Amino acid sequence: MRWSCRRFEFLFPRPALVMGIVNVTPDSFSDGGRYFDPEAAIAHARELVAEGADLLDVGGESTRPNATPVPEAEELRRVLPVIEELARQVPVPVSVDTRKTGVARAALAAGASLVNDVEARRTDDALWRVVADAQAGYVCMHMQGTPATMQQNPSYNDVVREVGEFFTDRLARLAQCGVGPDQVALDVGIGFGKDLAHNLDLLAGLESYKGLHRPLLLGVSRKSFLGRLLGADLDARLPGALACTAWAANAGVQVFRTHDVAATCQALRVIEALRARAATAACPGL
Numbered sequence: 001m002r003w004s005c006r007r008f009e010f011l012f013p014r015p016a017l018v019m020g021i022v023n024v025t026p027d028s029f030s031d032g033g034r035y036f037d038p039e040a041a042i043a044h045a046r047e048l049v050a051e052g053a054d055l056l057d058v059g060g061e062s063t064r065p066n067a068t069p070v071p072e073a074e075e076l077r078r079v080l081p082v083i084e085e086l087a088r089q090v091p092v093p094v095s096v097d098t099r100k101t102g103v104a105r106a107a108l109a110a111g112a113s114l115v116n117d118v119e120a121r122r123t124d125d126a127l128w129r130v131v132a133d134a135q136a137g138y139v140c141m142h143m144q145g146t147p148a149t150m151q152q153n154p155s156y157n158d159v160v161r162e163v164g165e166f167f168t169d170r171l172a173r174l175a176q177c178g179v180g181p182d183q184v185a186l187d188v189g190i191g192f193g194k195d196l197a198h199n200l201d202l203l204a205g206l207e208s209y210k211g212l213h214r215p216l217l218l219g220v221s222r223k224s225f226l227g228r229l230l231g232a233d234l235d236a237r238l239p240g241a242l243a244c245t246a247w248a249a250n251a252g253v254q255v256f257r258t259h260d261v262a263a264t265c266q267a268l269r270v271i272e273a274l275r276a277r278a279a280t281a282a283c284p285g286l
Contacts, residue, residue, distance in 0.1 A: 003215050004182045005113040005137030008093040012215060012254055016268045019055040019095065019257040020048030021221065024078045025062045038081040042089070045082070049090050052265035055114075056090065057257060058082050058107075059097030063118050063192075065151040065224075072102050079103065080110050087111025093137065101127040108134040116257075118143055118192060120170055125177045132178030139185050139217055140170050144193025154193045160205035163188050167212055185215040185255055191223045199225040203244060206251035219257035220244040221264075242267045250275075 001012040010017060022045045024038070045056050060078035061070040070078075079096060086094045087110065096107035099119040104127050108115070114137030117127065121143060131138045142163045144154050156162050167186050174184060186209065188202045209216055226232060226240040238260055245256055245264055249271045258264045 001213060001215065002182045003137060003185055004135070004180075005093045006135055008113050008137075010215070014254075015272055016249055016253070017054040017255045018052060018261055018264050018268065019057050019217070019255060020045065020051075020053035020261045021257060021259050022048070022056055022058045022082065023062070024058060024060045024082055038078075038085075041082045042085050045086050046090065048261045049092055051262040053092060053261045055093045055095055055255075056086060057095040057097050057116055058086070058112075059116075060103070061098065061100075063097075063099075065191075072100050075100060075103050076106055080106060083107050083112050084110045095137070095139070101130055105130045108136055113137055114139065116187075117141060118189070121166070125173070128174055128177040128179055131174075131183065136183065137185070138174070138179055138183050139187055140167065140174070141187035141192065141217075142166050142189040151193070151195075154195055154198060156198060159194065159198045159201050160208055163202065164209060164212070167209065167214075171212070171214070181214060185217045186212065187217040187219065187257075190218065190220050191225055194225075196225050196228050199223075200229075203247060206248055206253060210252050215254040216248075216252065217255040217257060218244070218248045218253045220248075221258040221260060238263060246271055 003010040022041055024041045048056060058079050060075040075098065083094055083096060093113035094111060095114045095116045096104060096112045097116040098104055099117065104115045115131055116139040118141045120140040171181060171184060190199050190202060206216065220241050222234055222237045222241065226237040230240050232240065242263060245267050249268055256264055
């Protein structure tokens with residue numbers, strides 16, 4: 001299985017990829033304001049690469065619950081200087097985390113290699129055609145509602161099945177717009193229009209998406225469902241996130257989006273070493 005992101009290409013099976021989060025925002029739920037200055041964001045991104053990040057995800061609009069939308073001009077002002085510099089400075093793909101077609105187009109022109117689209121449920125196809133024209137990578141994430149409304153009584157009959165049906169539909173629609181399956185990774189959207197039970201159901205059911213033959217991306221870093229499950233404050237959720245990472249890696253997830261790159265890399269490399277040792281023990285003649 002291949003994931004193509006312009007000049008970058010990832011072939012699976014391979015060690016799991018870690019996507020480091022770079023929030024160029026004053027109001028993101030985890031680190032809002034810490035990296036709002038472009039120089040601070042660029043320095044932080046370089047640190048994430050040094051810690052082992054395989055990709056960087058740059059966002060200029062918070063998508064936390066009840067977040068206020070950011071005008072396109074402001075989002076561009078925030079992200080473009082960061083993306084331009086990172087595309088020149090770092091040896092890994094730079095992703096733009098945006099819902100706006102204009103921002104995606106400008107970010108790709110500035111050197112981004114993929115678009116992380118939390119609003120893949122969109123009804124228009126303009127952003128998808130921008131991705132197709134650039135031959136960029138694309139993260140197709142499931143969200144019920146919008147960031148402003150998504151946690152207002154989310155409802156499903158069968159969340160695992162419904163998210164799978166959404167992915168199947170999106171892959172077909174993306175192909176109609178010229179976005180090939182090799183460009184697409186899938187994200188179940190933990191915390192985006194899901195309550196605690198929905199999030200746990202999705203984590204428990206991750207293996208059901210293997211038949212789609214696309215890389216799965218998972219973002220659980222510091223999210224509020226861990227706080228509700230564990231009674232843990234924001235800064236105390238890393239152990240829970242790493243437990244989800246271990247579970248998801250064994251379920252076949254290949255890409256992990258996180259604030260905590262060094263810790264996530266360590267957890268994944270240990271899991272992979274143990275998996276390799278177990279395979280050798282099961283087949284001693286190899």
